[in-house]
Each structure stands twice: as C-alpha cells, then as structure tokens.
Amino acid sequence: MSADDKSNKPSELKEAEGLLEPEVQVLHQTRAQRFCKFVKDNLFMTSTIVGVLLGFILGVAIRAATDPEDRTARFMLWLNMPGDLFIRLLKLTILPLIAANVVVVSANLDPKVNGKISLVSFGYIIVANVGSALIGCVTALLIQPGINRGPANNGTATQTVKIAKLTSSDVFADLLFNIFPDNLVGVALFKTQTVYKLPLKGQLASLGLLGNDTIVEDARSTSNSSSVNMIGVIFCAAVFGMAARTTGEQGRPFIAFFQSLAHVVIKVMRWFLWLTPPGVCFMIAASVVSVLDPQGTFMKLGLFILSVTVGLAVHFILLQVVFIVVSRKNPLYFLPNTVRSWFISFATTAPVVAIPEMIECCDRYGLSQEVSRFVIPFAAAIKGDGSACFIAVAAVFLAQLTGFPVTAGTIVVIILLVSSAMLALPNIPSASLVILVTILTSVGISETEVGLLYAVDWLLDRMRSGSIGLSHLYCAAFTHFLCADDLKRQPAQEIEQGGDGSGANGQSTSSPPAKAANDVMMVEIESEKPGKAAA
Numbered sequence: 001m002s003a004d005d006k007s008n009k010p011s012e013l014k015e016a017e018g019l020l021e022p023e024v025q026v027l028h029q030t031r032a033q034r035f036c037k038f039v040k041d042n043l044f045m046t047s048t049i050v051g052v053l054l055g056f057i058l059g060v061a062i063r064a065a066t067d068p069e070d071r072t073a074r075f076m077l078w079l080n081m082p083g084d085l086f087i088r089l090l091k092l093t094i095l096p097l098i099a100a101n102v103v104v105v106s107a108n109l110d111p112k113v114n115g116k117i118s119l120v121s122f123g124y125i126i127v128a129n130v131g132s133a134l135i136g137c138v139t140a141l142l143i144q145p146g147i148n149r150g151p152a153n154n155g156t157a158t159q160t161v162k163i164a165k166l167t168s169s170d171v172f173a174d175l176l177f178n179i180f181p182d183n184l185v186g187v188a189l190f191k192t193q194t195v196y197k198l199p200l201k202g203q204l205a206s207l208g209l210l211g212n213d214t215i216v217e218d219a220r221s222t223s224n225s226s227s228v229n230m231i232g233v234i235f236c237a238a239v240f241g242m243a244a245r246t247t248g249e250q251g252r253p254f255i256a257f258f259q260s261l262a263h264v265v266i267k268v269m270r271w272f273l274w275l276t277p278p279g280v281c282f283m284i285a286a287s288v289v290s291v292l293d294p295q296g297t298f299m300k301l302g303l304f305i306l307s308v309t310v311g312l313a314v315h316f317i318l319l320q321v322v323f324i325v326v327s328r329k330n331p332l333y334f335l336p337n338t339v340r341s342w343f344i345s346f347a348t349t350a351p352v353v354a355i356p357e358m359i360e361c362c363d364r365y366g367l368s369q370e371v372s373r374f375v376i377p378f379a380a381a382i383k384g385d386g387s388a389c390f391i392a393v394a395a396v397f398l399a400q401l402t403g404f405p406v407t408a409g410t411i412v413v414i415i416l417l418v419s420s421a422m423l424a425l426p427n428i429p430s431a432s433l434v435i436l437v438t439i440l441t442s443v444g445i446s447e448t449e450v451g452l453l454y455a456v457d458w459l460l461d462r463m464r465s466g467s468i469g470l471s472h473l474y475c476a477a478f479t480h481f482l483c484a485d486d487l488k489r490q491p492a493q494e495i496e497q498g499g500d501g502s503g504a505n506g507q508s509t510s511s512p513p514a515k516a517a518n519d520v521m522m523v524e525i526e527s528e529k530p531g532k533a534a535a
Contacts, residue, residue: 044273044274044276044340045339045340045343047276047277048276048277048280048343048344048347049343050277051276051277051278051279051280051281051284051347052280052281052284052347054281055280055281055282055283055284055285055288056284056285056288058281058282058284058285058288059284059285059286059287059288059289060288062079062285062288062289063288063289071289071290076286076289076290079282079285079286079289080282080283080286081282082278082279082281082282082283083279083280083282083283083286085279086272086275086276086278086279086280086283086348087279087283087348087350087353089272089275090269090272090273090348090350090353091350091352091353092272093265093268093269093272094228094352094353094355095188095228095233096261096265097262097265097266097269097355097356098230098233098234098237098355098377098380099233099236099237099258100237100258100259100261100262100265101262101359101373101374101377102233102234102237102238102241102373102374102377102378103237103238103240103241103244103255103258104241104255104258104259104262104373105241105370105373105374106237106238106239106240106241106242106245106374107241107242107244107245107251107255108245108370112486113370113483113486113487114238114242114374116483116486117370117371117374117375117479117483118374118378120478120479120482120483121374121375121378121379121475121476121478121479122378124475124478124479125379125382125383125475126419128383128385128471128475129383129384129385129388129418129419129420129422129423130388130415130419131315131318131385132311132315132385132386132388132389132392132419133388133389133391133392133414133415133418133419134392134415135311135314135315135318135389135392136307136308136311136388136389136390136391136392136393136396136418137392137393137395137396137411137414137415139307139308139310139311139314139389139393140307140311140392140393140396140397140400141396141406141411143303143306143307143310144303144400145301145303145304145306145307145393145397145400146304146396146397146398146399146400146401147400170194170220172420173194174191174192174193174194174222175231175423177192177222178191178192178229178231178232179231179232179235180232180235181229181232181235181236184236186224186229187228187229187232187233187236188228188229188233189224189226189228190224190225190226190227190229191224191225191227191228191229191232192222192223192224192225192229193222193223193224193225194220194221194222194223195220195221195222195223196220196221230352230377230380230381231381231382233381234377234378234381240254241255241258266356269356270356273344273356273357276344276347276348279348280347280348283347283348283349284347287458287459290458291455291458301452301453301455301456304393304394304397304453304456305456305459305460307393307397308389308390308393308394308460308463308464309463311389311390311392311393312386312389312390312463312464312467315385315386315389315467315471316467316470319470319471319474320335322474322478323474323477323478326477326478326481326482327477327481333365334365334477337361337364337365337473338361338470338473340357340361341354341357341358341361341469341470341472341473342466342469342470343466344357344469345465345466345468345469345470346462346463346465346466346469347462348465349461349462349465350465351380351465351466351468351469351472352380354469355376355377355380358372358376358469358472358473358476359372359373359376361473362376362473362476362477362480365477367476367477367480368480368483368484368487370487371476371479371480371483371487372476372480375475375476375479376472376473376475376476379471379472379475379476380472382422382423383422383468383471383472383475384422384432384468385422385467385468385471386463386464386465386466386467386468386471387422387431387432387435387464387468388418388419388422389464389467390432390460390463390464391418391421391432391435391436391439392414392415392418394432394436394453395414395418395436395439395440395443395445396411396414398440398445398446398447398449398450399443399445401449402445402446402448402449404444404445404446410443413442413443414439414443417439417442417443418435418439421435421438421439422435432457432461432464433450433453433454433457436450436453437450
C-alpha cells in the first residue's frame with residue numbers, strides 16, 4: 001500500500017489498523033481511560049439521577065393508565081413499599097453511626113477545644129435558623145402569595161388537620177426533657193412529647209351525661225413518642241466519650257469498640273446506599289401518583305411554591321457568602337463535593353440518612369475530621385434552616401390568605417417561634433406542617449387552610465431537605481475554619497505536658513487511649529464509597 005493510500009484513509013480506519021502516530025494513539029487511549037474513570041467514579045450519582053427520572057416517568061404513566069378510584073390504599077401501599085424499605089434500611093444504621101462517631105470524637109478532643117467547637121457550631125445553628133426564618137418572611141411579604149386568594153376562591157380541596165394544641169412552652173419543655181434523658185436505652189426507642197387528652201369528666205360531658213354548663217379543659221401530659229431521641233443520643237455519647245478520656249488505659253477498650261463499630265456501620269451503609277436508585281424511583285413515582293390534581297395545584301399554589309423556592313435560593317447564596325468571609329477561599333472548590341449529599345437528602349427527604357456522605361465530603365475537601373464527625377450529627381439533630389424558611393413563608397402566606405393583619409410585631413413573633421421550634425423539630429412525616437400549626441395557633445392565625453399545603457408538600461419537602469443537608473456541610477466548614485488554630489495547637493500542648501500524656505501519678509491525663517482509637521478512625525474511606533470500583 002502506497003503512502004498516499006495511507007494518508008487518504010479516514011481516521012477511524014487508521015486507528016483500527018494502527019496507522020496513527022504514537023502520540024495520537026496515546027491521546028485516544030487517555031480519553032477513553034478518562035471516560036471510563038468518569039463513569040466509574042460517578043456511577044452512583046448517574047444511576048440515582050436515572051432513578052429519579054424513571055420515577056417521574058413511572059408516576060406519570062400510572063396516572064395515565066389508571067383511574068383515581070383504582071389507586072386504592074392497598075395499591076399505594078405496594079407502590080410505596082420499595083421506597084419505604086430503602087428508608088428503613090438506611091435509618092437502621094444512623095443511630096449506631098452517630099453514637100459511635102460522637103463517642104470517639106468526644107474522647108479524642110480536649111475539653112476546651114470540644115467546648116469551643118460545640119459553641120461555634122451551636123451559634124451557627126441558631127443564626128442559621130433565625131436568618132432562614134427572616135428570609136422566609138421577607139420573601140413572602142415581597143411576593144405576597146396569599147393576596148387576593150381567599151379561602152372561598154382557591155378551589156382546592158382542604159384536608160382536615162387534627163393537631164394537638166401544643167404551645168411554644170410545650171415545645172421548649174420537650175426539648176429540655178429530650179436533651180437530658182432518664183433512660184439510656186430509651187433514647188434509641190422513644191422521645192418525650194407533650195400531649196393533651198380529654199379527661200373522663202370531659203368525655204362524660206361530651207356525651208351529655210353532665211350539665212351543659214360544665215367546662216372541661218384537656219389535661220396536659222408527657223408521653224413517649226415512638227421515635228429516636230437524636231439529641232439525647234448525642235448528649236449521652238458525648239458524656240460517655242469525655243468520661244472514657246479521663247479513665248486512661250481502662251477506657252481504651254471502650255473507645256476502640258465504638259471506633260470499630262463506626263467502620264462496620266459505614267461498610268453496611270455503603271451496601272444499603274446501592275439501593276438508592278430503585279428506592280428513589282418508587283418514592284418519586286408514589287409522590288406523583290398521590291397528587292390529585294397536579295396542574296390545578298401548581299396553578300393555585302404557584303406563587304407559594306415560588307416564594308419558598310426564592311427563599312431557599314437566597315439562603316443558598318448567603319451560605320456561599322459566609323463561606324467566603326470565613327475561609328477566604330473560593331466556594332466553587334467546595335460546592336462540587338456537596339452535590340451527592342444534597343441529592344441524597346433531596347431524593348429521600350431525610351438529610352439524616354446522608355450523614356455518611358456528608359462526612360466523606362468533609363474528608364475530601366480536607367476539613368478536620370474531629371470537627372466533621374461531631375458537628376454533622378449535632379447539626380442533623382437540632383438544625384432545620386430549610387424548614388424554617390418554608391414554615392415562615394407558609395405562616396405569612398396563610399395570614400394573607402385568611403385576612404389576618406400582618407404587622408411588624410407579627411413578623412417578629414413568627415421569626416422567634418419558627419427559629420426556636422427548629423431545635424425540637426419532631427421526627428415524623430410532614431413535621432414542618434405540624435410545627436406550622438403550633439406556630440399559627442400561638443400567633444392567632446387560623447389554621448383551617450393548612451390542608452392546602454399538603455398538596456405540594458411532596459415537592460417542597462424535598463427542596464427544604466436538600467437545603468438542610470447542604471447547610472450541615474457549611475456548618476462543619478464554618479466551625480472548621482474558626483477552630484482550626486485550636487485544633488493545630490492541641491497536639492503541641494499534649495507534647496509540652498509530657499509527650500506521652502502521663503501525669504505525675506502515672507495516670508494518663510491526656511488522650512492516649514482516645515488517640516490510639518482515633519488513629520484508626522481517621523483512616524480514609526474514600527475507596528468504600530458508591531461509585532468506586534470494589535477492591
């Protein structure tokens with residue numbers, strides 16, 4: 001074959017016959033390798049996105065192929081089943097993971113450093129809750145989603161909402177009872193919750209067996225709600241971790257056990273996370289099918305959805321501003337690491353199940369592991385800035401809808417109530433709507449139209465969950481940059497105090513047991529995350 005014939009061949013044939021120059025062949029191989037590496041590294045994210053898209057398609061197809069009367073409760077039960085099982089498996093690993101990490105981190109940190117980390121992160125959480133509530137109120141006042149949309153003209157079926165007559169005092173009392181539990185085993189099984197019950201005398205009066213003038217008030221009582229008391233778990237784990245630090249060699253097996261437990265639970269959760277695509281697919285499909293009138297709902301509540309979306313967008317922008325001010329770094333280098341955590345929180349409507357991914361995100365960016373393994377679970381227990389924005393918008397929206405006068409005093413009361421209620425957000429479905437009813441009752445706004453919001457809560461719940469999950473990461477970054485000097489100073493102080501941490505009596509006064517366990521705990525788990533090839 002002549003040189004001219006070779007030069008006239010297409011590049012594809014040249015590549016197949018090996019006629020390309022060596023440099024070009026290397027370039028083609030590099031591109032192929034890069035593509036394979038990209039697919040391998042992003043397999044989990046890609047498959048999850050595909051699951052979301054298939055969920056929407058499946059939901060629309062079911063709506064088109066069935067009549068509303070065919071979608072019975074039994075039908076919805078089995079449509080929801082894969083998603084429910086997926087969430088149950090993830091929640092199965094959350095409690096041991098949080099407890100183990102908090103125990104080991106508390107045992108490793110110096111009390112002064114641990115105290116500063118707690119104060120900084122708690123201050124961030126309070127400011128984030130208050131700021132998000134303020135953003136929500138301002139957004140609703142500017143967009144005015146409830147103006148000129150009276151209850152008689154909204155045309156949307158209203159659900160009857162029966163919520164206990166909780167007050168702000170009850171919410172704070174429950175928070176304190178849950179922070180300081182009286183049963184170490186019980187924190188994993190239930191949490192304290194105030195309820196109001198009609199006493200026997202009231203029941204007799206309602207049946208007409210007593211005089212018509214009899215006035216009976218509901219009796220307040222404290223009961224145990226079937227739910228994990230996450231803030232109580234963190235308190236107990238932190239106390240036992242700090243106690244193990246002070247016991248010297250005797251505390252080494254205790255800390256080593258929890259360190260090993262953390263690694264085992266992370267491995268199990270990695271397996272469960274591979275079920276995300278099918279689980280999310282059926283969760284999305286069930287949400288789409290359950291909406292009675294999607295087009296009418298979005299037309300009637302479109303401005304409300306827009307108000308919440310704008311509020312969460314402003315909240316996201318402020319997160320970037322805070323990151324720049326505190327770290328003096330470009331947030332665009334940190335943001336790509338947060339995508340997977342945001343997506344898991346968005347898809348599952350449960351930011352708590354994304355905690356392992358959040359911790360890995362902090363590790364990939366280089367945040368202190370002592371900070372991330374304490375702050376992330378702590379923030380997941382008491383921070384709800386995305387929900388605060390939603391509830392504030394909803395409160396102003398319902399006030400406008402029902403004709404309640406929205407004054408400056410009303411806005412201040414809503415902000416204070418919303419931001420404080422976020423510290424005790426109950427772990428139940430549509431928890432934000434439950435808190436919303438409590439706040440409306442305290443302010444004096446009619447709660448009869450709250451049922452309207454259930455029609456769009458399937459979407460807004462995912463939006464605020466994604467925002468909360470993202471903000472947890474920025475809380476860890478904020479704490480890391482403010483406490484970085486103290487974390488660097490801690491090893492130097494331990495060396496100055498005796499090198500091996502031994503006191504005058506020969507008892508360990510520093511942190512050798514904790515450090516021994518922590519040396520293993522801080523091993524990178526990058527190779528275990530979904531999307532990476534198994535070893």
